[in-house]
Amino acid sequence: MTHQLDALKQFTTVVADTGDFKQLAQFQPQDATTNPSLILKAVQKPEYAPLLQDTVAQFRGRPMDEIIDRLLVRFGREILATIPGRVSTEVDARLSFDTSATVTRAERIIELYQAEGIHIDRVLIKIASTWEGIKAAEQLERKGIHTNLTLLFSFAQAVACGDAKVQLISPFVGRIYDWYKKQAGASWDEAARAGANDPGVQSVTQIYNHYKRFGIATEVMGASFRNVGQITALAGCDLLTIAPELLAQLAASEAPLQRALDAEAAKAMDLPAVNYDEAGFRYALNEDAMATEKLAEGIRAFAADAVKLEKLILAA
Template identity: 75%
Template sequence: MTNQLEQLKRFTTVVADTGNFLQLAQFTPRDATTNPSLILKAVLSPDYAPLLKDTVAAHRGEPLDAIVDQVLVRFGLEILKVVPGRVSTEVDARLSFDTAATIARAHRLIKLYEAAGIGRERVLIKIASTWEGIQAARALEREGIHCNLTLLFAFCQAVACGEAGVQLISPFVGRIYDWYKKSAGSAWDEAAKAGANDPGVQSVAQIFAYYKKHGVATEVMGASFRNIGQIQALAGCDLLTISPDLLAQLQASEAPLTRALNADAARSAELPKVSYDEAGFRYALNQDAMATEKLAEGIRLFAIDAGKLDQLIESL
């Protein structure tokens, strides 16, 4: 019997969500994603401490932000030795509201990869799905620098990313689920909100259907999973980025897995086309309390971990 991870790969491109490249080979993902929190977690491990020290030593005397980018790219290069596809490398979350600075940092990351012999087609620049971040991605995509728009919680963010010609988006299933569960408190019914009824799953399914209905080329990659039920309910999504723990759970199960999302069915859905200018985007995001709160929280948390990575590098 084929395990669930292999069954999932029949419907969906599987991506590993980790900075721990030593774990990757056993799951044979096509791509891998990283973020400041995952990189920080990796460099605090004894397995990766020498890599960090070597990279910092090789670039001592350079500006701190330049050394950080060298560390991020070093991890990306190691990941690309294991995965055949793409790696996502994130722009500093503290630049999430600065379009020009985001573009400049993306240019530097791409130059570092290209200097190491990696073509830009194997790199996705991760950027927060703020209005400023989406406009940075619009400009970068025109240059052939492909982007992964992250911290995506609202439908308006997905629509704006599609209109900007972004390569890929990462709607955060688990963090949406977290918000609704916390908001409901004791009234939350876990069984009733599982699978296709999970609010995080429903958000991704709506975006997937809208993109397929209206011919939006942007790839949809569900992210931030809390359990394998959420993953199973999104089988058929373009891509899913999954932590090593959940990849292992899928690999350990031989229960049948069926396609949940279908592009052909989505094309016949009743979903009107919408569009957002800046004012409309900001208002729609403001009207979504969950998305507003989780976007702000996500940027804060990534910024905190970016600061911790800065401090760690300065201490070496």
């Protein structure tokens, strides 16, 4: 029998969502993604403490933002030694509303990778899907620096990313699910809102179908999963980034798995063309309470973890 992880890999590129590169080999993902929260979690484990200490010792006295970028690149380099594909490395979330600062920081991260002998095509720069972040990504893509637009919760964000020709987007399935479940309170029916009826799954499905229908090359990578059902309901998505615990569950299951998303079927769908200028984007995002709240919350959380990481560096 084929286990679900191998079955999923027939339809979808599987990406590991972790900063814990020692876990990667057992699941054989193509790519890996990191973020400030995952790196913070990793450096607090005893096996990664030397990596933090070595980086800080080597670059002590340099500006804090440079030390953090060097630490992120160090993790990225270790991850790339384990996987055949790409690693995503995130720009400081505190720059989410500053296009030029995001571009500058992204360019430095790429330069640090190149100094380690890593080709530009093996790195995706992760940027929050604010209007300013999307505009930064558009500039970077024109320079040949590929981007992964994260904290993406709405169709409007996805449309703007497609228009900007970003390489990849990471719509957050689990956080969308969390919001709707919290809003529903006691009336939430878990069984009725599972699988294809999960609000996070529905969001990614809408984005995927729109991209394929209109020939938008941006890759769709579902992210932030809460359960295996959300993953299997998106089999066929370009990529799915999955935490090690859920990868282990997929590897342990022999339940049948079928393709759920189909690019050829999407091409035949009768869907309206959609585009946004800045005012239209901001209004559409404002109209989506879930996306507005989760985007702001996500930026705050990543920024808070960046501050915690700085404190660990100062203490090292």
